[in-house]
Amino acid sequence: MSTTSPTLARALALMEVGRYEQAREQLGRHLAEEPDDSYAWERLAGCCNDLGDFMGAREAAREALRADPDNADAHLQRSEALRSGGLPYDAADAAREAVRLRPENARCRFMLSMAIRSYPGGGSLQEAYDVALEAVRLDPDYVGGHFALYLVARDTDREDIAEQALLQALRIDPGNVYARGELAKLKERTKGAKLPELAKEYSETLSLRPDNDDIARRLYSVVYRLIQRTRWFALLCLLIAALFARVFPTGDDPTALPVPLGTRLYAISLMGLVWVVGAWRIYRKLPQGARTGMRAVxxxxxxSRLAVAQALWGTSLAVLVTAPPWTERGWLQALVLVGAVPLVLTMxxxxAFISAD
Incomplete structure (x- = not known):
């Protein structure tokens, strides 16, 4: 391997800043002069993997291993190319060879766990889990080992271990977007977080990676569910109106109409309190990103617009039932039903659609 080649040095520098296309071009120039440079071939395989050219990555890894059969990194690049390119069984074999060459290397164990997980026929999920644990044991500060453990623990319904693995990954790398996003998804699946908390997690993750469409979609889904909750405020207001306006009197309840002014004012005050407390509890912890997401939703x-319209409709009818001094109970009952039935049916x-999905 030529460690003094200016072309190779430029290629490595380009890879450091994520300019893989230019790095691949520079590596090609270097390899045209030094075709037996196993390290350069392995770096070319890495460039191809990062660019999604998995066939090119396999060919470059094969050339690296031709020049040096004991190049463990080349086995890892080949494993990545095979796994991502749809040949997971061969990926496990390549990763096992890397582990054989570097038994104490956590990254080799990480790649083996990922390869086994992607094709259980090459091993079992329990083996993938054990290999991930070994990667964590070998290097507790290697984020990849915790990610491998998270994925296999999630696949085997070990939710508590999956959560701990993500928390450890964030301890090592607090700004890791993938870990933050996956932790929020895990909490959403296990119902371990309230909707405002989820909105905060997704919003903060999206601020780190604004181009992450999956996180944006999940943020909008959480915000949409928060908006839907406003219909419960309207239903509660209609219930208050029905009780205090004596719409459906039963037993020994007062039945005389019109309802005294003080009672009607008290009912309207309770409705206002429902909206103030409900909105405060739902939206007080929402970050700016979630509020922007609400406008987008x-x-x-x-x-979502229907939910808001129905909430306003139901609340307006509740106020209409309560505020005037009605003397005809039939009109009151009609107004309450017109407000409540569409809300209940839509919800x-x-x-039903969500349960069917």
């Missing part, structure tokens, strides 16, 4: 999702239909 209202623009893009028609169901039931949406819940």
């Amino acid at each position: 209202l623009r893009r999702i028609g169901w 039931w239909v949406q819940r």
